[in-house]
Amino acid sequence: MADNNRGGSSTNEITYYLNVENAKILAFCIVCGFVMYHGVLHLKYGNDSCKWLLSDGRFPGYNTWQPYGCMMHKYTKIHARRCMHYIYYWGEQNHITFLGDSRIRQLYFEFVNLLSLKRVDEHKAHQNLHFEDKKISVTADFLWHPMVNSSMYDVYKNWLMAEKSSRPNLLITGSATWSIKQFNASEEAVKNFELNLTMILPYILKLKDSTQIIWMLQDPVDESKLYPNRSMITNQQVDAYNKMAIDILGGSEAKLWSSSRLVAQGIHDNSVLDGLHISKSALQLDLQMLLNMYCNDHMNHNDGTCCRVPDSVTSIQIITAAFFLVCLLSAIAMFLYRRKIRRNGSKARAADTGIRNGRSYITSKDKTWPDTVYEIMVCLGKLGLIMAYTFLCDRTNFFMKENKYYTHVNFLLPFAYLMILGFFFTENTDQTQVLHRDQTDEWKGWMQLVIMIYHLTGASKVLPIYMHIRVLVSAYLFLTGYGHFSYFWNKTDYSVQRYCQVMFRLNFLVVVLCFVMNRPYQFYYFVPLVSFWFTVVYLTMAIWPRISAASCDGSNLHYLYMVIKFIILTTVITLFFMSEVLFEKVFLMRPIKALFVRSDDSLHEWRFRWALDRYSVVYGMVFAFGYHLLLKKGIIADNHNKSLFSTGITLSLTVLGFIGLGSYALFSFMCKNKSECNDTHSYLVALPLISYVTVRNLVGWVRTRYSSFFAWFGKISLELFIAQYHIWLAADTYGVLVLMPTYPVLNVIVTSFIFICASHEISKITAVLTNYLVPKEGKALLRNCIVFFMIMLPVSISKGVLTF
Numbered sequence: 001m002a003d004n005n006r007g008g009s010s011t012n013e014i015t016y017y018l019n020v021e022n023a024k025i026l027a028f029c030i031v032c033g034f035v036m037y038h039g040v041l042h043l044k045y046g047n048d049s050c051k052w053l054l055s056d057g058r059f060p061g062y063n064t065w066q067p068y069g070c071m072m073h074k075y076t077k078i079h080a081r082r083c084m085h086y087i088y089y090w091g092e093q094n095h096i097t098f099l100g101d102s103r104i105r106q107l108y109f110e111f112v113n114l115l116s117l118k119r120v121d122e123h124k125a126h127q128n129l130h131f132e133d134k135k136i137s138v139t140a141d142f143l144w145h146p147m148v149n150s151s152m153y154d155v156y157k158n159w160l161m162a163e164k165s166s167r168p169n170l171l172i173t174g175s176a177t178w179s180i181k182q183f184n185a186s187e188e189a190v191k192n193f194e195l196n197l198t199m200i201l202p203y204i205l206k207l208k209d210s211t212q213i214i215w216m217l218q219d220p221v222d223e224s225k226l227y228p229n230r231s232m233i234t235n236q237q238v239d240a241y242n243k244m245a246i247d248i249l250g251g252s253e254a255k256l257w258s259s260s261r262l263v264a265q266g267i268h269d270n271s272v273l274d275g276l277h278i279s280k281s282a283l284q285l286d287l288q289m290l291l292n293m294y295c296n297d298h299m300n301h302n303d304g305t306c307c308r309v310p311d312s313v314t315s316i317q318i319i320t321a322a323f324f325l326v327c328l329l330s331a332i333a334m335f336l337y338r339r340k341i342r343r344n345g346s347k348a349r350a351a352d353t354g355i356r357n358g359r360s361y362i363t364s365k366d367k368t369w370p371d372t373v374y375e376i377m378v379c380l381g382k383l384g385l386i387m388a389y390t391f392l393c394d395r396t397n398f399f400m401k402e403n404k405y406y407t408h409v410n411f412l413l414p415f416a417y418l419m420i421l422g423f424f425f426t427e428n429t430d431q432t433q434v435l436h437r438d439q440t441d442e443w444k445g446w447m448q449l450v451i452m453i454y455h456l457t458g459a460s461k462v463l464p465i466y467m468h469i470r471v472l473v474s475a476y477l478f479l480t481g482y483g484h485f486s487y488f489w490n491k492t493d494y495s496v497q498r499y500c501q502v503m504f505r506l507n508f509l510v511v512v513l514c515f516v517m518n519r520p521y522q523f524y525y526f527v528p529l530v531s532f533w534f535t536v537v538y539l540t541m542a543i544w545p546r547i548s549a550a551s552c553d554g555s556n557l558h559y560l561y562m563v564i565k566f567i568i569l570t571t572v573i574t575l576f577f578m579s580e581v582l583f584e585k586v587f588l589m590r591p592i593k594a595l596f597v598r599s600d601d602s603l604h605e606w607r608f609r610w611a612l613d614r615y616s617v618v619y620g621m622v623f624a625f626g627y628h629l630l631l632k633k634g635i636i637a638d639n640h641n642k643s644l645f646s647t648g649i650t651l652s653l654t655v656l657g658f659i660g661l662g663s664y665a666l667f668s669f670m671c672k673n674k675s676e677c678n679d680t681h682s683y684l685v686a687l688p689l690i691s692y693v694t695v696r697n698l699v700g701w702v703r704t705r706y707s708s709f710f711a712w713f714g715k716i717s718l719e720l721f722i723a724q725y726h727i728w729l730a731a732d733t734y735g736v737l738v739l740m741p742t743y744p745v746l747n748v749i750v751t752s753f754i755f756i757c758a759s760h761e762i763s764k765i766t767a768v769l770t771n772y773l774v775p776k777e778g779k780a781l782l783r784n785c786i787v788f789f790m791i792m793l794p795v796s797i798s799k800g801v802l803t804f
Contacts, residue, residue, distance in 0.1 A: 020757070020760055023753075023757050024757045024760070024761055026757075027753060027754045027757035027758070028385075030750065030753070030754060031389055031754060034399075034739045035392075035398075038398055038399060038400075038739075039398075042398070047397050047398070049069065049070040049305060049306045049307055049308070049397055050255070050293055050306065050307040051255070052067055052068045052069040052070050052306065052400075053067045053068075053070060053072070053259065053289055053292060053293055053306040053307060054214070054255055054256065054257045054258065054259055054289065054293065055068065055256070055258050055259055056068035056258075056259055056262070057259050057262060057263075058266075058742070059266045059267075060405045060744070061405055061407060062268065063267060063268055063269070063281050063285075064405060065263055065285045065288075065289075066402055066403060066405070067259065067289070067292075067306055068259075068400075068741060068742075069400035069401070069402070069738060069741055070305045070306035070307075070397075070400065070401060070402075071303050071304055071305040071306060071401050071402060071403045071730075071731055071734070071735045072288060072289065072292050072304060072306055072403060073288075073292055073296065073299075073301040073303050073304030074288060075114070075287075075288060075291040075292070075295065077114055077115070079295075079299070079301075080114050080115055080291055080295070081115060081133075081136050082299075083291070083294070083295035083298060083299055084115065084133075084136040084137065084138040085135075085136045085137065086298050086299065087295075087298050088136070088137035088138075090298065092169065093137075093139075093165070093169050094136070094137055094138035094139065094169070095138075095139045095141075095167070095168045095169050095170075096111070096138070096139070096140045096141075096168060096169070096170045096171075096172070096294075097140070097141045097142075097143060097168035097170070097171050097172070098111070098140070098141065098142045098143070098171075098172050098173070099142075099143045099145055099152070099155065099171060099172070099173040100143075100145060100146065100172075100173050100174045100175050100216075101144075101145075101146035101147075101174075101175055101177060101178045102124065102146070102276075102277065103174065103177070103216075103218075103219070103276075103277060103278055104142070104172065104173065104174055104175075104216065105124075105129075105142055105144070106122075106277060106278050106283055107172065107216075107278070107283060107286060107287065107290070108129065108140065108142040109122045110283045110284065110286075110287045111140060111287055111290070112131045112140055114287060114291075115131075115133060115136070115138060115140070116131065116133065117133075126144050126146075127144055128141065128142060128143050128144055129141065129142040130142075141168070143155060145175070146175060146178035146179075147175055147178050147179045147182070148175050148179070148193055148196045148197050148200065149192075149196055150196075152175075152196070152200065153196065153199055153200055153203075156200055156203035156204070156207070157203060159203075159207060159211070160203055160206055160207060164209075164210045167207065167210045167211050168211055169210065169211060169212065170211070170212050170214070170294060171211050171212070171213045171214065172214050172216060172257075172290065173213065173214070173215055173216065174215055174216035174217065174218060174257075175193075176193070176218040176237075176238060176241035176242070176245075177218065177221070177233050177238070177276065179192075179193055179241070180232060180233045180237045180238070180241070181229075181230055181232060181233055184232050185232040185233070185234065185237050190240055190241065190244060193241060193244060194244050194248065197244070197245065197248050197249070198248055201248060201249070201252060204249070204252055204253060204254050205252060205253055208253035212255070213253065213254040213255065214254070214255045214256075214257050214290075214293075215245055215249050215254050215255070215256055215257065216257045216260055217242045217245065217246075217256060217257060217258045217260065217261050218238045218241060218242055218261070219238075219260060219261050219264035219265075219278055219282070220235045220238060220261065220264060220265055221233055221234070221235060221238060221275050221276055222272070222275035222276075223235065223275065224275065225272070225273065225274060225275030226274070226275040226276060227274060227275075230274075230275075230276060233276065242261075257289075259289060260282075260286045260289065263282050263285045263286060263289075264278060264279070264282045267279060267281050267282045267285070268281075269281040269282065292304055292306045292307060293306065293307045294307075296308040297309055302731050302732050302734040303403060303731060303734040303735060305397070305401050305730075305731055305735065310395055310396050310397055311395065311518065313395075314518050315798075316515055316518070316795060316798070317391075317515070317516065317518055320387075320515040320516055321388075321391075321516075323384075324380065324381070324383070324384025324387060324388070325384065327377050327380035327381045327384055328380075328381035328384050328385065329381075330377045330381070331374070331377040331378045331380070331381035332381070334370075334373075334374045334377060335374075335378075338374070372772065375768065375772075376769065376772055379765045379768050379769055380769075382761060382765060383512065383762070383765050386758050386761065386762060387512065387513075387516045389727060389758070390513070390516060390517065390723075390726045390727050391516055391517065393726055393727050393730065393737055394517065394725075394726040394727070394730055394731065394732065394737075395517060395518075399730075399737060399738065399739060400737075400738035400739075400741055401730040401731050401735040401736065401737060401738060402730075402735055402736050402738050402744075403735055403736070404456065404457060404458030404734075404735060404736055405457070405458065406457050406458045406459055406461060406462070407457075410457045411453060411454070411457045411459050411462075411465065414453050415450065415453055418446075418449050418450075418453070419446075421709055422445075422446055422707040422709045422710045423707065424709070425707050425708050425709035425710075426705055426706065426707050426708075427705065427706070427707075427708055428704060428705055429704055429705065429706050431704070432638055432639060432640055432641050432700075432703065432704055433638050433639075434627055434638050434644075434693070434697045434703070435479075435482060435693065435697065436703075438706040438711055439696065439697075439703070439706050440479055440483070440714070441706075441710075441711035441712075441714030441715055442706045442707050442710040442711045442714055443475065443479070443696075443710075443714065444476070444479070444713075444714035444717040445707070445709075445710035445711055445712065445713035445714030445715075445717060446707070446710040446713075446714075447472040447475060447476070447717070448713055448714070448717040448720050448721060449710070449713055450469070450472060451469060451472055451473075451721070452720065452724055452728070454469050455724060455729055455733060456728070456729065456736060456748070463668065463669075463671070463673070463674065463677065464665070464668040464669050466674065466677075467667075467668035467671070467677050467681070468665070468668060470612065470677075470678075470681055470685070471664065471685055471688050471689070473526070473613065474612075474613050474616040474681075474685045474689065475616075475689055475692075476526075476530065476717075477529070477530065477533055477613050477616035477617050477620065478616050478617070478619055478620040478623075478689050479620060480530055480533055480534060480537070480617055480620060481533070481537060481616070481617035481618065481619065481620025481621040481623075481624070482620035482621070482623055482624045483620075483624075484502075484534055484537045484538070484541075485537060485541065485620065485621040485624040485625065486624045486628070488537070488538075488541040488542075488548065489541075489547075489548050489549050489624070489625075489628055490548070490549055492546070492548040492550060494538070494541065494542040494546065496778075496781070497774065497775075497776050497778070497781055499535075499538055500774050500781060500785075501770060501774045502534060503531060503534070503535075504766075504770055504773065504774045505718075505766055505767075505770055506527055506530055506531050506534070506718070507527055507531060508766050508769065508770075509527075509718075509719060509722050509723070509762055509766065510524045510527045510528075510722060513722065513725075513726070517726060519599070519732070520594070520597065520598055520599050521594065521595050522595065522596055522597060522598050522605060522606055523598065523599070523732070524722055524725065525605065525606070525609050526721055526722070527718075527722065528595060528596070528606070529609055529610065529613070532610070533616075533617040536569070536617065537617060537621065540565055540569055540621070545558070545561050547561055547562045547565070549628065549632070552632070559629065562625060566618065566621070566622060566625070569618060570615070570618055573614050573615065573618070576614075577611055577614055580607075583603075583607060584603060587603060587606065587607075588603060591796060594796070594799065611682065612678055612681060612682060613682065613685070614682055615682050615683070615685075615686070616682070616685060616689075619685075619686045619689060619690075623690065623693070638697075638703075640700070641700045641701070641703070641704045642700040643698060643699050643700045644697070644698050644700075645698065650698045650699060653694055653698055654694065654695055654698050654699065656691070656694070657690075657691040657692070657694035657695035657698075658691070658695060659691075660687045660688060660690065660691030660694075661688050661691045661692060661695070663687060664684060664685075664687050664688040664691075667680075667684060713756075715763070716756075716759050716760050716762075716763040718763075719759040719760070719762045719763045719766075720755075720756070720759045723755060723758060723759045723762060724755065727751075727754065727755050727758060728751055728752065728755040736748075737751050739751055739754075
């Protein structure tokens with residue numbers, strides 16, 4: 001017996017320390033550690049992402065290059081030409097010169113052919129070349145100077161003596177192999193290279209105000225493929241010339257381009273037959289690095305952070321930061337004061353009394369005014385720290401970012417791992433109703449985890465996965481319709497307080513992020529979508545005649561009234577979908593326009609998201625109505641843990657459910673493109689949703705078991721969905737946050753841990769603040785609403801929301 005008690009005591013001690021609150025403390029310490037680590041990195045090596053781009057990187061997959069610490073956009077012909085046009089439009093010139101040997105000439109032709117509307121044939125003539133496109137105001141020159149000698153010296157000298165406007169604004173140069181060949185790899189040639197480059201160095205320094213100079217280190221050669229007359233060009237010789245260039249130019253204004261060498265070493269391309277020149281695949285990657293270096297700061301590509309200066313901080317962001325700082329300092333001061341009082345023997349009550357696991361067991365009425373202020377300040381102070389981390393992650397270059405990289409393994413491996421983990425934590429529940437709370441939390445949880453894997457791996461390019469994720473988003477809206485309809489049907493609570501509480505919980509985090517991250521409300525599309533459809537459900541149920549379970553008990557006609565409401569709602573939705581003019585007139589009205597447009601003042605994104613799931617909430621409401629009707633008429637009963645129907649009917653319906661799920665999966669593989677799939681999605685999505693509910697609820701033992709692992713994540717699914725934008729992903733979801741460079745798997749584990757802890761804390765903070773900021777008392781709620789609108793009024797005026 002003593003042994004059992006000792007074992008139980010040990011288990012209790014372990015669970016006492018292994019809990020979510022201690023995990024959050026650990027996450028906070030990890031963040032502080034990484035802040036110091038990256039701070040040291042920036043102090044020692046600088047935070048110039050151009051330097052990262054040109055110096056280091058890795059191959060995460062086949063012929064896919066990932067620069068160190070920043071994201072590289074893939075420039076197409078359209079993007080490259082647009083870049084040149086924008087740079088000229090903003091008053092700068094596009095005069096780009098390539099100076100060097102045949103390898104530099106290869107890069108010149110690659111550059112010209114990406115910009116030119118007509119193919120420019122490559123040739124090996126040892127002469128200068130010129131390209132000009134007046135439509136985009138770009139000039140590109142290749143100057144044949146294969147050795148660092150007096151002729152190259154004269155080129156720099158002539159530029160320095162000429163007008164600034166006639167100098168190139170970008171120079172890409174490099175040389176070595178020609179000298180090695182001409183002088184038969186002699187030591188004297190290396191010394192001449194050193195002497196001549198040293199003589200050119202002063203001109204490089206003097207040209208820094210007008211010309212950005214990039215010295216391209218020499219790529220390795222394939223000695224086994226070299227022609228006999230080039231056999232002296234060994235990698236040992238190439239390394240000697242590269243070392244000399246690094247020693248001379250390392251501390252100068254010229255940028256050393258060494259990552260091109262890493263690309264040539266790691267690329268899988270056997271198209272080069274002579275062993276000397278650069279392969280086509282390597283050239284393409286080199287050109288992408290060059291364009292990212294040249295264009296990113298002038299363009300607005302979210303997936304291109306290399307060489308891009310972060311957005312400047314706005315006055316609203318500064319005011320928001322000051323507000324959170326005041327809250328944090330106030331919370332610390334109050335904490336120290338209360339601690340001092342306790343030590344002096346005061347009977348003042350601890351501020352956190354009654355707060356357990358994010359729920360308040362003592363209402364705001366029972367607390368004194370100082371307790372209330374202290375709890376609000378603590379919540380806002382914690383939120384301020386999370387927002388500071390969020391800003392640091394995604395509005396600065398302090399932490400690194402990388403591009404997403406999709407492979408089937410990258411997606412399926414974490415997916416399989418999480419599914420196995422979820423099934424491992426399956427347990428019984430006391431709830432037996434169809435779509436009970438544990439089950440819906442589980443559903444939201446595993447859907448959110450799958451969506452997170454989808455976003456992390458960039459799986460949207462795979463059409464079947466994309467369509468299944470669309471079903472998961474629709475399922476959230478289906479549950480919105482089902483859950484809120486059931487609440488109004490059973491509770492008949494149409495109060496303004498109820499509406500405000502739900503809207504506050506949905507929108508609190510997003511509104512704060514809009515202030516902190518300087519993004520429009522519609523940027524976080526899911527919350528506007530859920531908020532809109534909740535409002536639709538609320539109005540549908542609140543507008544006369546108000547239909548509920550109680551009213552239907554009094555008159556069966558109320559069932560008919562509810563059906564008529566559904567028909568009217570579906571008709572209105574269809575009219576909005578069919579008439580783009582009507583849609584724009586309604587959603588572009590001021591001041592609500594600001595809620596539905598993106599930063600480019602376009603309604604396209606909202607219309608796309610709205611139309612894609614325009615019937616999902618209706619499906620949820622209709623299903624809930626049918627379910628409650630079947631319960632009322634006694635056709636089904638779910639107050640037990642047995643199957644809803646007889647064995648034969650249950651088996652038949654379950655088989656049909658699996659067929660429904662399989663049919664939609666087959667459709668996702670058969671449709672040809674996203675446009676075609678999206679056009680039919682809103683009509684077909686009811687099939688997998690109803691099929692899943694059928695499979696999950698008909699059989700008693702399936703209905704009364706759930707995964708506590710998935711359910712835990714389901715309770716914070718909204719916070720996970722929104723917070724992932726900035727503290728798990730990066731660059732507004734286009735990239736991946738990097739705290740541990742060169743260790744991608746470990747980086748995902750660490751960032752995931754911090755992200756989940758932060759999301760849980762945000763959920764807890766939201767729940768606490770809801771009790772205070774959206775009180776049940778009508779006068780207090782009116783007062784808080786007036787304060788909120790007074791805060792939003794100057795913001796709306798500054799953003800032009802109220803101008804007509």
